[in-house]
Amino acid sequence: MLWLKGWLETRSRVVFALLWTSSYVLLMAAPGRAAKSSEQQGIVLSMLALGFVFIPVWLAGSGIRTQQPFGFGSTKGLHGSTLFTLSLPVSRARLLLVRAALGLLEMVGLIVVLTSIVWIFLPVVRTGTHPGEWLLYVMTVSVCASGIYGLTMIAATLVDDAWIIPFSTVAIILLWMLQFFGDVPPWANIYRPMAQGSPLVTHSVPWAPMAAALVVGAAGLLVSLRIVQRQEY
Numbered sequence: 001m002l003w004l005k006g007w008l009e010t011r012s013r014v015v016f017a018l019l020w021t022s023s024y025v026l027l028m029a030a031p032g033r034a035a036k037s038s039e040q041q042g043i044v045l046s047m048l049a050l051g052f053v054f055i056p057v058w059l060a061g062s063g064i065r066t067q068q069p070f071g072f073g074s075t076k077g078l079h080g081s082t083l084f085t086l087s088l089p090v091s092r093a094r095l096l097l098v099r100a101a102l103g104l105l106e107m108v109g110l111i112v113v114l115t116s117i118v119w120i121f122l123p124v125v126r127t128g129t130h131p132g133e134w135l136l137y138v139m140t141v142s143v144c145a146s147g148i149y150g151l152t153m154i155a156a157t158l159v160d161d162a163w164i165i166p167f168s169t170v171a172i173i174l175l176w177m178l179q180f181f182g183d184v185p186p187w188a189n190i191y192r193p194m195a196q197g198s199p200l201v202t203h204s205v206p207w208a209p210m211a212a213a214l215v216v217g218a219a220g221l222l223v224s225l226r227i228v229q230r231q232e233y
Contacts, residue, residue, distance in 0.1 A: 002090065002098040003098060006098055006099050006102040006103075010059065010102065013058050013059055014059070016058065017055050017058050017059065017110055018110055018113065018114070020051075021051035021052075021054075021114055022114055024047070024051055025048050025051060025118060025122075026117070026121060026122070040124045040125075041124060041125050041127055041128075041200070042196065044124070045125065045194075045195045045198060046195045046196070048114070048115075048194075048195075049141075049191065049194035049198075051114070052111060052114075052145055053148060053172055053176065053191065054169065055107055055110055055145065056103075056107055056146070056152055057148070057152050057165060057168040057172060058165065059103040059110075059149070060100075060103055060149055060152035060153050060155075060164075060168070092228045092229055093225055093228070093229065095228075096224060100153060100221060100224075103149065104146065104149060107142070107145060108142045111138055111141050111142050112138055115137065115138050115141075119134065133199050133203065136199040136205055137198050137200050140193050140194070140198060140199055140205065140206060140210060141194050143210040143213050144190040144193050144194055144210060145194075146213055146214060146217035147214070147215075147216035147217045147220075148172060148190070148213075149217055149220070150216050150217035150218065150220020150221055151168075151171070151172075152164075152168045152172075152220075153221060154220050154224055154227070155168045155171070156224070157224045157227040157228050157231065175191075176191055186208070187208035187209060188212050190209050192206075192209065193206040193209045193210065
């Protein structure tokens with residue numbers, strides 16, 4: 001029941017993320033004829049990575065609240081259906097864990113689908129790569145995105161529903177900019193493995209950033225659990 005309820009509440013997010021990211025990549029990152037294959041591949045991967053950064057923000061949900069996505073009819077404060085959710089004969093921890101697990105599955109599914117779309121419609125990105133490296137790329141992006149997912153879950157338990165996506169988006173953009181204007185250690189940069197540092201370019205697996213992302217994601221889940229158990233609704 002909880003899985004079905006979660007899917008009904010997040011399916012519009014999945015559809016939006018799929019349509020927006022696929023059209024964004026295919027239209028804005030379509031390679032030009034004048035560019036070299038390596039340059040075209042770098043452009044496409046960078047644009048695709050930016051889309052992968054925002055997918056966790058859209059799918060991290062609203063904690064155990066059930067606000068309509070993207071602010072449709074949203075208001076500040078407690079959403080009415082939250083009272084129904086909290087009245088269910090399950091713990092708050094289970095509510096959050098099911099929502100988190102469902103969002104992660106949706107996120108990985110979108111990454112697989114979008115990567116497949118790029119593989120099919122933008123063959124230039126296949127230059128100098130083989131299918132095994134694309135599987136490593138999907139794994140790398142999924143793991144690194146889990147770190148962003150964990151951070152967004154914290155926001156989902158603290159910020160009013162209407163502000164979750166704007167708040168998380170601004171925070172992600174600021175963190176993204178740190179890698180260009182700050183001295184971020186390579187092992188802590190979970191963005192670079194999605195683009196220039198991906199297995200498609202380096203032909204190796206970025207284990208250190210992936211481990212850092214898993215730690216951040218797990219920490220975000222634990223902090224979120226602690227918050228929802230102590231929070232007054």
